[in-house]
Amino acid sequence: MRHLLLAASVLAMTGCVTESVYLGSDKPVVEKRINNDDAARTRVSLALKYLASGDSSQAKYNLERAVGFAPKLPEVHYTTAYYYSAVGEVELAKKSYLRAIELDPNDPNTLNNYGVFLCSNGEYDEAQEYLLAAIAIPSYIRVAESYENLALCAIENDHFSEASDFLISSVKHSPLRGSSLLNLSSLYYAKSDFHKAEDLLERYENSGRISSRSLLLSYLIQSNMGHLEKANTVAKTLQQTYRTSYEALIVRENKLVDSEFEKLREQYRKSELRKLQKDLVKDVDKPKIKIVKRKAPVQQANENAATTSVEASEQKNAVIINAPLIKITPAEDKVTFNEVPLSANAVAALEQEAEAAIIEKPKTKKAKNEEAASEKIAVVIADRKELGMIEPPYHVVKKGENLFSISVKYNVKLQKLLEWNALTESDQVYSGTKVYLNDPNVYHHVVEGDTLFSISVKYNILMKKLVEWNELATDAYLTPGRKILLVNPKTYSL
Numbered sequence: 001m002r003h004l005l006l007a008a009s010v011l012a013m014t015g016c017v018t019e020s021v022y023l024g025s026d027k028p029v030v031e032k033r034i035n036n037d038d039a040a041r042t043r044v045s046l047a048l049k050y051l052a053s054g055d056s057s058q059a060k061y062n063l064e065r066a067v068g069f070a071p072k073l074p075e076v077h078y079t080t081a082y083y084y085s086a087v088g089e090v091e092l093a094k095k096s097y098l099r100a101i102e103l104d105p106n107d108p109n110t111l112n113n114y115g116v117f118l119c120s121n122g123e124y125d126e127a128q129e130y131l132l133a134a135i136a137i138p139s140y141i142r143v144a145e146s147y148e149n150l151a152l153c154a155i156e157n158d159h160f161s162e163a164s165d166f167l168i169s170s171v172k173h174s175p176l177r178g179s180s181l182l183n184l185s186s187l188y189y190a191k192s193d194f195h196k197a198e199d200l201l202e203r204y205e206n207s208g209r210i211s212s213r214s215l216l217l218s219y220l221i222q223s224n225m226g227h228l229e230k231a232n233t234v235a236k237t238l239q240q241t242y243r244t245s246y247e248a249l250i251v252r253e254n255k256l257v258d259s260e261f262e263k264l265r266e267q268y269r270k271s272e273l274r275k276l277q278k279d280l281v282k283d284v285d286k287p288k289i290k291i292v293k294r295k296a297p298v299q300q301a302n303e304n305a306a307t308t309s310v311e312a313s314e315q316k317n318a319v320i321i322n323a324p325l326i327k328i329t330p331a332e333d334k335v336t337f338n339e340v341p342l343s344a345n346a347v348a349a350l351e352q353e354a355e356a357a358i359i360e361k362p363k364t365k366k367a368k369n370e371e372a373a374s375e376k377i378a379v380v381i382a383d384r385k386e387l388g389m390i391e392p393p394y395h396v397v398k399k400g401e402n403l404f405s406i407s408v409k410y411n412v413k414l415q416k417l418l419e420w421n422a423l424t425e426s427d428q429v430y431s432g433t434k435v436y437l438n439d440p441n442v443y444h445h446v447v448e449g450d451t452l453f454s455i456s457v458k459y460n461i462l463m464k465k466l467v468e469w470n471e472l473a474t475d476a477y478l479t480p481g482r483k484i485l486l487v488n489p490k491t492y493s494l
Contacts, residue, residue: 040070044079051083059083074100074107078114085117093117108140112149119153127153144174151183155264158271163187178209186217190265192409194225195400212238212245217261219251224405269409276393277493390489392440397433410437442492443483450478459486 043066050059063083066076081096097114104110115131118124131150135143151166167184170177185200198221204214215238222231238248250258257263395406403423407414418424420436429435444455452474456463467474469485478484 036069037073040066040073040076043069044076047079047083051086056083056087072103074104074110076100077103078107078110081117082113085120090121106137108134108137108142108146111137112140112142112146115146115153116149119149119156124153124157124159144170144177144180147173148177148180148183151180151187155187155267158267160187160191160268160271176207178204178207181207182211182214182217185221186261186264189217189221189224189261190268192224192265192405193398193400194221194405197221198225210241212242212247213260215242216247216251216259220256220259220261224408269411273410390442390485390487390492392442393437393493394434395437397429397431397435399431401429401431403429403435406435406437412437438492439487442485442487444486446478446480446482446484448480450480452476452478452484455484461486 043062047059047062047066050056050062060083063076063080066073067080070076077096077100081093081100084090084093084096094117097110097117100107100110101114111130111134115127115129115134118127118130128150131146131153134140135146140146147166147170151163151170154160154163154166164184164187167180167187170180171184174180181200181204185197185204188194188197188200197217201214201218201221215234219231219234219238222228222234235251238245238251242248247259250256257266395410397406403414403417406412407417417435417437418427420439423429444450444459452463452466452472455461456466463474465488466472466484466486469488
């Protein structure tokens with residue numbers, strides 16, 4: 001992507017001339033009164049030219065003269081700020097920008113330029129605030145430019161969704177703005193949305209523009225879409241028209257990974273991976289269960305023990321029916337745990353049965369309904385660490401994507417994608433299809449007779465790994481229906 005754009009006015013000096021005559025004579029007396037603001041603008045223009053040519057001393061001299069002519073002219077101060085920024089004097093630059101804003105808080109050029117400055121120094125949120133403030137001023141004519149600045153700033157901070165919106169707004173305000181069309185096309189390319197990237201590049205070319213950058217981007221798009229003949233034609237045009245360009249060089253030497261567009265694509269891929277990993281961590285941290293213990297009421301000395309036992313049994317049944325421990329929302333594939341207030345007797349019973357479900361073999365001759373229900377709750381508590389812990393990473397296919405583009409985007413071998421999703425090379429994936437990015441078979445569901453040893457043999461996994469991943473004892477009894485992790489929960493990701 002190109003650098004952020006800075007608005008700087010280049011204006012010519014104009015003079016105000018008045019005429020008078022001597023008393024008793026027609027001989028004119030000419031007095032030249034130079035407008036100080038125009039003189040200051042001329043010095044600003046000279047300073048920018050000197051700065052562009054690398055003569056910073058002359059640039060500074062002319063800016064000092066400009067300040068002398070018009071110390072209250074905002075553009076003198078924001079151009080001085082631009083000079084300080086160019087020579088690495090960040091604090092002096094900031095001071096000059098703030099002085100310009102103090103003189104005219106509603107000068108859109110000052111607001112735009114200060115926003116660009118803030119972005120270049122990593123202050124994204126504040127930069128966005130000033131750039132949007134410039135856009136909001138009705139008299140501002142460089143709206144498309146400021147939207148593009150917002151987009152470039154967003155990309156520098158990995159806010160790719162916002163960048164797309166800002167570039168679309170820039171194109172809406174100026175449909176033939178070449179840099180915005182090219183930047184938006186490259187952003188779609190980074191997202192592997194090759195059809196949109198191709199459409200925007202065609203708009204760029206149809207406006208009569210062509211450059212080494214646009215030809216390189218076209219070559220990359222056609223290559224990734226499998227249009228090899230078109231790609232070769234574009235490559236030849238690039239070599240013939242811009243042979244000495246950097247873009248032609250990296251195509252000749254097959255160093256496409258060094259192109260700005262491939263670097264942007266890699267930046268986007270890493271950004272998506274970080275978000276995916278962050279979501280997985282949230283899923284790991286989320287499953288929690290709380291049992292709120294309430295103080296048991298004072299029991300009367302003459303209270304009937306049998307009555308207490310019946311009440312405890314009724315409380316267990318009430319918990320199971322009316323206040324389930326786990327609430328599953330299928331639409332989001334997430335597990336939500338609700339806090340359930342239980343009496344002291346119910347809590348004690350649950351804790352004892354949960355412990356028995358993990359450590360000891362269950363007694364075979366207990367078939368009472370309330371005990372069976374309690375056992376189910378105990379299994380839920382014993383397995384609470386498993387539910388929602390591991391969710392295979394996946395990608396939802398968008399229009400224009402295919403398995404190859406997805407494999408490139410996430411740096412996953414195509415053969416593995418085919419294997420994990422039970423697909424063949426001839427199969428097509430349609431928009432909305434969920435494609436797993438890692439092996440989705442992460443659990444074994446225990447059936448009667450399963451042991452850790454038999455599971456380790458079945459999946460060719462060391463038994464000590466199963467013990468470690470599932471936090472079990474080597475001789476632990478496995479309750480039918482329980483899920484056993486087959487992967488390391490700490491390292492399972494893309």
